[in-house]
Amino acid sequence: MLGEGIIQGLVETARNFFGSYVEKQRLTTVQYPEDRLPLPEASRVFPFLLYDGTDPEAGLRCVACQICEKECPPRCIHIEKSKDKKPDFVGKPQAYPAVFDIDVSVCMSCQICVEVCPFDAIRMDKVFELSTDDRFRGLLWTKRELAKPNEYYRTIHPVEAAETDERRAKELADARAKAAAAEAAAKARAAASVISAEGSGNGAAVNVAETKVTPP
Amino acid sequence: MISANAADQIFVTLKHWIVAHVPVLLQTPVSIVVSVGTIVVVFAGLFALTTVFERKGLGRMQNRYGPNRVGPWGVFQPIADALKSLTKEDIVPRAADHVVHYLAPLALVGVVFLSYAVLPVGRNMTAVNLDSGVLYFFAVGAATELAVFMAGWSSHNKYSLLGAMRAIAQMISYEIPLILSSVPVIMMSGTLSLVSIVDRQAQTTNGLAHWNVFTPWGLAGFILFMIAATAETNRSPFDLPEGESEIIAGYFIEYSGFKFALFFLAEYLEMFAVSGLGITLFLGGWSAPFAFLGWVPTWLWFFAKLLTLIFGFIWVRGTMPRLRMDQLMNFAWKFMLPMTLIVIVSAAMWRFVTPAMVGPKPLGGVIRWLVCALVILAPYILLARTLGRGHRIAKRTYRFAE
DSSP states (O other), X not given: OTTHHHHHHHHHHHHHHHHTTTOGGGOOOOOTTTSOOOOOTTOOOSEEEEEOSSOTTTSBOOOOOOHHHHHOTTOOEEEEEOSSXXXXXXXXXXXXXXXXXXXXXXXXXXXXXXXXXXXXXXXXXXXXXXXXXXXXXXXXXXXXXXXXXXXXXXXXXXXXXXXXXXXXXXXXXXXXXXXXXXXXXXXHHHHHHHHHHHHHOSHHHHHHHHHHHSOO | OOOHHHHHXXXXXXXXXXXXXXXXXXXXXXXXXXXXXXXXXXXXXXXHHHHHHHHHHHHHHTTSOOOOSSSGGGTTHHHHHHHHHHHSOOOOOTTSOHHHHHHHHHHHHHHHHHGGGGOXXXXXXXXXXXXXXXXXXXXXXXXXXXXHHHHHHHTTOHHHHHHHHHHHHHHHHHHHHHHHHHHHHHHHHTOOOHHHHHHHHHOEETTEEOOGGGSHHHHHHHHHHHHHHHHHTTOTTSOTTTOHHHHTTGGGTTOOXXXXXXXXXXXXXXXXXXXXXXXXXXXXXXXXXXXXXXXXXXXXXXXXHHHHHHHHHHHHHHHOOOOOHHHHHHIIIIIIHHHHHHHHHHHHHHHHSOHHHHSSHHHHHHHHHHHHHHHHHHHHHHHHHHHHTTOOOOOOOOSSOO
């Protein structure tokens, strides 16, 4: 019958029109600035620098090894190594970045810097509203703007953060155990050398000094 | 508490009060300016409202919110649109015929506004009560084709020319069913004056008004009239002259800024005008459908009916895809034209067969209604079958391009 399909179509659109005032699933648009969908766990936008504790300067994990700078495909990272050193999380003296800048407009969020970092110092963020009205200073993020605490990392990527934390805790424990073992061994050897030195002169004392310089 | 009659005549009284306060010599010009100014302001305001309601309505039909950023629920969107179109650059192509290019939108809007002169928007609320109102309306409506072709030709662009050609072909083809579907009303009322046509329909028997749409020929005529009106005003699904996907924007492709807004305005004003004519001819104009609703102001009835028809236009636009040119022409000449002629025959039957001739008092009216409806329905089914032959709708299979 001529016109039947038109009536069917009209019924369909009318159902959509009136249904949109009753059923929520007929209006699927998320009103973005007010409503937001939760971002997936693996989403990533722009890197940030991690620090432990409360002080972003002292706790910064980065040791300015510059691997990320070299690996960055669009070359958006700029690092200047410090002249002096500060202790890292296991207490070993390490260099730190005097300058660490990332250009937001150049970064392509490829995550390669994260993958190459041997110190778990750089991670991907989820903040995507990075537009600014200052296209020079506003888009070049310095160390201060990049540094974010480990707690923040735990909130945005809980699974990854737990894995990293576990690994670092193990590393710290290993380092402490090693240091304790080395200390114990050194003590034992020192005691032994004292005994042997009494017998055979200073040849053994040289050996002890060598073992102290190169810990096992 | 003001009486129902005072509320109904409030605008008429206001105009008389204004006119009475000017010198006698100026009374006629002031009266004209007041009437024309009111029409221009009211219908341009209705245009602004319709644009936002259309966008929101279409959005809801397509499972999305419409504009909802400017003001509460996006009601100030037309103001933003107006500011945007006013501040845009007015570009005229170098090859265009500058004078005609400039005049086309003005001619279109001017001509469309002229057709409101004869529309009765309420009791005693007609700018000019012409004896040949229907004729005048169609004559002025036909002049829009000239403005459209002026725009298409002067732009010196192949798309605008194609759009203008399509517009002319479509408007001339659908003008015939448009006029023929209003012929039964003129036949039955015996007058061309729109005011008299409404007065006739405002009478009531047993509490029911004599609206033409309550008769079989009126109902069929109204549907055919609205289809032809949709085509006449270039509304979807008959928006071939614009055809964004084929000829970009048709005859107003070379217009920008406020001239484009004028074309837009004219298109909507044409829609309101032809809806107003449909209301006047078939839906009883400003009259109430039932006698007990007579206390509602007549202008409120007119605008309520107008908004309902506008919603119908939006609804159809949200539902149907655009026709092809050959489908459009086939529909006009093979379906619309025969059907309007059949409606005229049915109306003639209605006129000459009195209820007393076909049966006793209450039953006779019903039998006459059914017989007259059958006179329209039987040819409709036959015509639909004939036209549908050989057009089997099936899932298309691709033999080579898989």
